[in-house]
Amino acid sequence: MGVMRLGVVETRVMDLEESLRYYTQVVGLQLTGREGNRAYLKAWDEEDHHSVVLVESDRPGLEHMAFKVRFQDDLDKFEKSIEQYGIKVNRVSKGARMAEGQAIEFKLPTGHIMQLYNEIEKVGNGLKLNPDPWPDNLKGMAPPNLDHLLLTGDDIQSVTDFMTRVLDFHISEQVVSVDGEQLIGTFLFRTNSPHDIAFIKGPDSKLHHFAFHLDNWNEVLRAADLLTKNDIALDIGPTRHGLTRGTTVYFFDPSGNRNEVFSGGYVPCADFTPITWTEDQLGKAIFYLERQLNERFVTALT
C-alpha cells in the first residue's frame, strides 16, 4: 500500500537541555525517551513512540526524515524500486534508535537522508475508549501531530521525479519560472493534506522548516502569543499561505531550526489537479497577505 505519512523528523540541536525545554514547554511535545545524545518526543494525538528526535550536535539542521509505510514488506518493494531507479539503499537495523524497527535509508537527489519504516513501538494517545476530545495537562502550543517539512535543493525536477515515480507521492502545487521552463518548487502529499513534504530551489541538503498541525486559526494566533510570552524568535506571521491556503506562523528553535504551526488548507486526493504558481507571484504564493517574502525566510536555512 506504500507510503502512509511523515513519521519522524530527526533534528540536530546544539544544546539538548535548552532545546528540550523549548520543544516540551513552548511547542508542547511530550518526552517519550532519552538515550545518549538523543531525546524522543511525540505530539499528544500521535500513537507512535516518537515523531521528533532531537540529537545534540555542533550544528543545527536535519539529520534525517522518515516516512511510515503501511506494511513491513513494502520495505522490500521500495528497496528494489529505489535501487532500480539508481539510488543506493542501506538497511538500518532494528534498535538503531529507540523504539524503532528495521528501516531502509537512501539519499534523495537533493542530498537529504530519507528513511522508510513500518515498525515502531506504539505508546498510544490514551483516547481510544469513550474518549474526551483532548487529554489533560497539555502544554504550550500543543499541536496534535507533526504535519510536514520543507527542504531546499538544487535539482527540484529530479527530486520531484523520484518522489512521484518511485514513492508515488502526488503533486498538490508547483512553482515554475515565468516562462514555464524551470521547476522551482513542488508540494507533495500522500495523506489528504496539501503537503506532507515540499521542496524549493536552494542549496542541497538544507532544512527550511518542519511544521506541526493545529486545529484552526485561533490556535495559530494563540501559538503566536506564546512566542512573545516566551521570547521565542519569530520569523513571520500569523498569516495565510496562498500555496495550500493554510494559516501559519513561523519561528525558530533555540538552535535556529525553523518551525511552523500550520492550520487549514484543502483536502486533496490522488486525482487532485496540481495548482501552478509562477515565480513572479512567489510572494503571494508563500505569504498571501503580505504579498512578498522577507529576506530571512529565503536565507535562514539549517
Ligand SMILES: [Fe+2]
Ligand atoms: Fe510549511
